[in-house]
Amino acid sequence: MICQRYDGLLLDHDGVIVTLCSQHVLRDAAIDAFTDLGISDPSTDDVDTIMIRVVEAELRAVADRHDVDPDRLWQCREERIESALRAETKAGRKAPYDDVACLKRVDVPLGIVSNNQTRIVEFVLREYGLLKQFETIRAREPTRASLHKKKPDPTYLEAAATDLGCSNPLYVGDSESDVIAGQRAGFDTVFLRREHNAASQLETGETVELESLEAVIERIQ
Structure with missing residues (x-):
């Protein structure tokens, strides 16, 4: 080889x-995604599920627990992550x-x-x-x-x-x-x-x- x-x-x-990117930045972005959907108290496990290494079946399970559309949850997550990574890039981090x-x-x-x-x-x-x-x-x-x-x-x-x-x-x-x-x-x-x-x-x-x-x-x- x-x-x-x-x-x-x-x-x-x-x-x-x-x-x-630092873990705390990604975590804050995931929490913000829940906030965008009116979910103010997601569990640590739920935040971890949509933060990194996301599995589609687990995402759906989180959405079901909070009675939200999984596509909408994912859209909010993607937008928040994009915004966070753009900011980190602009800041040189x-x-x-x-x-x-x-x-x-x-x-x-x-x-x-x-x-x-x-x-x-x-x-x-x-x-x-x-x-x-x-x-x-x-x-x-x-x-x-x-x-x-x-x-x-x-x-x-x-x-x-x-x-x-x-x-x-x-x-x-x-x-x-x-x-x-x-x-x-x-x-x-x-x-x-x-x-x-x-x-x-x-x-x-x-x-x-x-x-x-x-x-x-x-x-x-």
Whole structure:
């Protein structure tokens, strides 16, 4: 693995290209989504359910408990998260990692594959002058249906490879779901160690682990 010529490089966005948002910001956004629906006292579990790594069936269960339309709950959540991440980006707290600059040396097409909303990914990249470096972005639309296409489902990975005309791309992610999605798509996958996942233990099989994008580029050039 990581010993052959790749014809494309696919990268996760949050945690690989740009820093993660703080948990308290995401939690406040989720609470605000409930407030938008007139729910003033959601439980901690309910807030956690719609905050990150959302599962559609669990979202519906929360909506049923509060007697609200799940699509409306999800819409409020997506709008609040988008607003929060835009503000964090504008404030410079959600910013590119220093090693992202090395991607300018890559001589194969680049693409982004993210479970975040497409409009958020595009906004962040545009704010930092990075958008034109990537030939494709495959991420979510702000709809409940999009939850079924999230990684570890390989849908976005396969679509991005098709967009780039790649048959043998390398994928770089920072989570277990990234690794599984890469394996399901049949792509070599690098697990990138950053500060937020330095102690994470992967349950998947043998996986190449690297600690910087510089190290990734050294392997593929």
